[in-house]
Amino acid sequence: MPEREIQILIVEDNPDDAALALHALRKLDIAETVQLTRDGAEAVDFLFGTGVFSGRKPARPRLVLLDLKVPKISGLEVLRLVRSHVKFQLLPIVVLTSSRDDRDIEECYRLGANSYVVKPVDFVAFTEMMRAITHYWLEINQANPAAAERLDRRAA
């Protein structure tokens, strides 16, 4: 089976939340392009092609949905690590979390998150939110592929 072209990386340890997110994305018909990682370390490995992801083609998702409270490496730390690498400085990262904590919000933006979204309890609202996010970042938003390629070359 050929490797899927991954468009969305979801970093989410809660299986229910993950399942609901996938369920919502399935309705949007983009679940096939989603990579799910269960903790921060796995997410970093996926992006950098290390650990269980070593030897794979370097990942280039178009969007990361990042939960903050994940095992091993926290969401904030993932943000820091990813943004510190020139290759991922322009990667859209949406923090998707239950925390409404002011300090979390501030810290995420400081570390370079593109957006901060609080997961609603209501599944209808949740589905609508997932639709809006993916629609915006994958369709409406104009990415900067030229800049990303330049960064790729420099990194290589």
Add this chain to the structure above:
Amino acid sequence: MPVSPVGSSATTPEPAPEPAPARTLSERLSEVVGRIGRLLGARGPYGEDGVARPADSPKREGAKLEVVGGRRGLPASPASDAGERFRQLVDGIRDYAIFMLDREGHILSWNTGAERIYGYRPEEIIGRHFSSLYTVDDLEAGKPERVLQKAAEVGRVEDEGWRVRKDGTRYWAHVGTSPLRGPGGRISGFAKVTHDITEKRLVEGQVREAQRALRELIDSMGTFCAKVALDGRLLLVNRTAEQASGLPREELMRTNFLEGQWWTFDPDVAHRVRQAFERACAGETVSYDEEIFAFGRVLTISFSLVPVQDDSGEVRYVVAEGRDVTARREAEEALRDRTAELEAANRDLEAFSYSVSHDLRAPLRAVNGYAKILIDDHGPGLSDEARGHLERIRASSENLGTLIEGLLDFSRLGRQKLERATVSPVEVVREALAELAAEQEGRKVEIRIGDLPSCHADRGLLKRVFVNLLSNALKYTRARKAALIEVGFRPVGGERDRAAYFVRDNGVGFDARYSDRLFDVFERLHPAEEYEGTGVGLAIVQRIIHRHDGRVWAESVPDRGATFYFNFGGSSTDA
């Protein structure tokens, strides 16, 4: 030389070796009289051999007569002009009683001073034994005999005691007694110089009393107190300092202020104190908190060094004082520890509420989500009842979500930093009402905004107060055909600290008996079926007001509306 023992003693503030000029003079006189007396005695007519007649001498009468022959009993010896001049000199002295005794103690001469002091004329006293000048007590104690005996042994005796005048009154005498010796060194008699120092003694007594009172005063002080010479010698220490040092008084007074163990237990302390002392010696008053080793442990004292200057501004000595503030410092430290503990507990609580927010909401989302998926994807296969149950599951999970949201909001308020500034409440009220526009839709609501003085508050939080209060007012007037909501300011009785903003409505009100519980988290006075809500809104209002050091309270009569008052403490309102 002014004989002024009174003045000299009174200006000396503490016991010191007394210069006592009067005594010196008296001593000198006594010596001189003794010397001259010997000279005269050797040539005197009352004993050719210079030896006074023994007491049991049958010739005693004669001797007496002979002596009386002199003007004041002093032998008028033509053989000596010097002796005559001296006789006149002694005779004329008024401030000292100067008289001579024979070997047994009979009075042989009596000068003007003696007459003035004792009241006896020479003819009344000459020939009598000098012991008649003593008090009965001293006589019985054998003092007259002893003084002569001692003078004969050691040469000259100084002595103080009561003496009795002719009229029976007493005075306090300083007496010098010198033996007179004839050729061959045999005792021929005695010269006595007596000075009335009753007044001096009285004044000394007063000075001693004043000193004692001062001593009592400084000894009764709970502070460590010492008078220190500029070289660090201790001149005076109070009892507290003495006890604190743990040293016997003599050893303490020998210890240099700067070198006592009370500082040297810690070289840093000793160094600081030395520097402070130098500054004090230079004329500066120094005060700071210092450590001291006292009562066998290290205490913290509020320490001061005060230079005492003379009229010319020269520093004479330094008064060192220390107040034990260990208990206060320990209390402060305990308070700091307690505060730190509370802060830690608060942080724990925050961490707790943080995880509650995250971990409680995730399963709720699952419950809600799967119920929704069941309805959407498997609805056709379910009965209406089953679908109804699923809807209830969804609604409940949403309610719980709202509740958690409110609680988190409430806990966040505790740590949110206040940013106080001058705020115009009228603007804030208008903004709050704009946010609540949806709740007014389709209703007849009249809102009156009175004069609201500006206040010093966190604008964002003040807005939340008004949003909550106005939202309540709108909610509980829902049953009214015409809702009336008033926002105003009430300067109660002119007392600023009781003045308050208020939000009044004509809604259903509440039972005033439960008004205290209104502001508790999750407390509700109305069933949720009638009036939705989480019971967090007023708790949030109260928390915001309390964080502004203000008060919030409510008044109501059921079905006659409710009024909520709040203020921000006395100084926060500009009204």
